[in-house]
Amino acid sequence: MSVSVLSPVSVDVTLQSLLKPKDGSAPAKGAACNSRLADGPWVFDEMPAGYGPGASENDVIPADTPHQGVLPQEYRTASTEELDLRIRAAKAALGERVVLMGHFYQRDEVIQYADFVGDSFQLAQAAKTRPEAEAIVFCGVHFMAETADMLSGKEQAVILPNLAAGCSMADMADLDSVVECWEQLEDIYGTGPNAEGKVPVIPVTYMNSSAALKGFCGEHGGIVCTSSNAAKVLEWAFERAERVLFFPDQHLGRNTAKKMGVPLAQMPTWNPYKPLGGNTAERLQDAKVLLWHGFCSVHKRFSVGQIEQARREFPGVRVIVHPECPMEVVDAADESGSTDYIVKAIAAAPAGTTFAIGTEVNLVTRLAGQYPQHHIFCLDPVICPCSTMYRIHPGYLAWVLEALEKGVVLNQIKVSEDVAVPARVALERMLALKPAAAAR
Incomplete structure (x- = not known):
């Protein structure tokens, strides 16, 4: 399978030309993850069963997820x-x-x-x-x-x-499930501090989460993190707690904690649909970072095989992936970092650099157009943008x-003050960390 290198035109124009050729020819097979990506998104506003075509199309959507009414x-x-x-x-x-x-x-x-x-x-x-x-x-x-x-x-x-x-990742952790998890952890760990004054566990939520979960963290001594300050946030948390409950993205949590030296054996995954998250009480006692069973469907698409293919076709290629990618992909890449990190790395590179990027295709294609002195392509050969x-x-x-x-x-987003007040506390704790960080 050859690496697909998109021309520096928009993803939408590319999808239209591949999936709805003007010459009447058949759509290009395998060019996109869903042939309906060429349709207007209003087609899917009347289909409340899913997120729509794209990377998250197979994710389970919660019943209370907001739906768009009919566009005039x-x-x-x-x-x-x-x-x-x-x-x-x-x-x-x-x-x-x-x-x-x-x-x-x-x-x-x-x-x-x-x-x-x-x-x-x-x-x-x-x-x-x-x-x-x-x-x-x-x-x-x-x-x-x-x-x-x-x-x-x-x-x-x-x-x-x-x-x-x-956001299907954000939807993978809801307030009720997190509260239930927290109560089970309190039953195992207790609530009192140890001899060093550290509490048994502290919650950390990724920016990619609901306001309600940010509010939960604010009320329980926790904090918000971004993809570029996750390590600093975990350091902050470990100064105050023996363990961290990290949600909703398991991959960002695992990749960050691993780089900090936390053994994989001490990073159990918490599946909210199983008793004790699918763990034993003994394993939870030994845990340092409890990882919620959530993920980004865009970044889950990237694989070690794609990286190996890119290296074969482009010797010397510089591979940068987002830390929401699975651990084996991050380990196989040259670098990992937030979207802001990726943008800055490309901007600072010497002319003529070849980049294979593991993040959402709209950004990758845009960067290819903005930096024609480089050769920039998306690791995923199939065009599959973020569904939402x-x-x-x-x-x-x-x-x-x-x-x-x-x-x-129209479509005003308003967070009630009873949620916003504690959520701001968790956000302000993050803002107090220096340097201020960027998010996904």
């Missing part, structure tokens, strides 16, 4: 050119009343309108720099919009253009912006 027909049938004119006109009319945030994994057709582009935490922080904006339109996923709401001004409205833009980022489309963006022009706020 005028936005579904509008041409690319018409949507572009309408979005730009609405932005111009709104001026400083609105600020647009675009996540690295978002499609180029949306990113082009963003006032800020970055990872989840960078964007939440960026929103704080625009207190004059009445509305923050967050072109990302649900947990990111929640964080932006908690860190922005009380009078600012945070808008998610498509409510179906969630894919749900944001210019049609939804035009819809919410034109409504704002009329004084109507």
